[in-house]
Amino acid sequence: MEWLVGPLHEAGFRVVALDHHGNNFIDGYEPEGFLHVWERPRxxxxxxxxxxxxxxxxxxGVAGFSLGGYTAVALAGVRVDPQVLWAVMTGAVPLPEIPEFPGALEALKKKYPLDESLRHVLNGAGADFSDPRVRAVFQVAPGVGGLVTRESLATVQVPVGIRWGGADTVNPYEIDTRPYLDHIPGASGCSAGPDVRHEDFFMPEPARAGVRARVGREAATFFEQHLA
Structure with missing residues (x-):
């Protein structure tokens, strides 16, 4: 995430990056780290x-890429829908493949049986994890847009900037980005380019290396405007 941290630091911000449990390169992957998304804003x-x-x-200000994009707006009041999550867990609603952790859902099912104990866990997923200290949010190729409630999107009261890739097949615009852009009152944004893929924001040698550097500078400008 240097492409995001660097411009923010150069703009004078104190920057902190998190290694979320179960979803980082140091401690390795656990299915909860990818599927218990509501733990991340906490x-x-x-x-x-x-x-x-x-x-x-x-x-x-909170900036996030992919699942981090959801994390950022969850701190502004966006909530996931436990009923939709249950449908995903049971297979009634298909879960797109997670490139970093193929088979994450199957791994989760081996640890948690599909019974009332899991339903109880998912009920807690719909809680309000907003943090009043957060004053602005910047999302890059955000995920989980299809799992959040429209009612909670309407409650967000901070400015939200959004960037996405026009060729993103991991978090497609219509499913994952558009709900944030259309239903958060203070949201605005634009495509980073019609040919930009999800991978162009995290691969060591992306096809379009200049894109993420530009988006990082745009994030810094956004926070300079809204956190001054």
Whole structure:
């Protein structure tokens, strides 16, 4: 994520990047790290609590790529729908393949039987994980847009900037980005390019290396405007 951290740091922001449990290159992958998405905003709030205990931290912006895009807006009040999540877990609604963790859903089912215990866990997924300290959000190729409630999207009261790739087949615009763009009152954004893929934001040698550098600069400009 250097392409995002670098421009923010150069703009004078203090930047903190998180290694979410079960979904990072240090500790490895667990299916919960990809499918228990509602745990991620709680990670961010925990880190903010720690930082606030050390020194004043000022206005806060959250930027996220892919699943991190959902994480960012969850901190502004967006909630997932437990009923839709249950449908995904049971196979009633197909789950797109996760490139980093093929078979994540099958791995989760081996750990948690499809019974009332799992349903109880999913009911907690619809809780409000908003953090009032978050003043602005920037999403890049966001995910989970098809799993969130339209009612919660309408409650977001902070500015939200969005960028996406026109050739993204991992988090397609119509399914994952458009719900955020259309139903968050303060959302605005644009495509990073008609041929830009999801992979162009994280591959070591992407086909369009200049795209993510440009989006990183646009994120810095966005936060300069809304966190000044």
């Amino acid at each position: 990670d961010v709030s925990f880190v903010l609590d720690v930082l606030a205990g050390e020194q004043p931290i000022g206005p806060i």
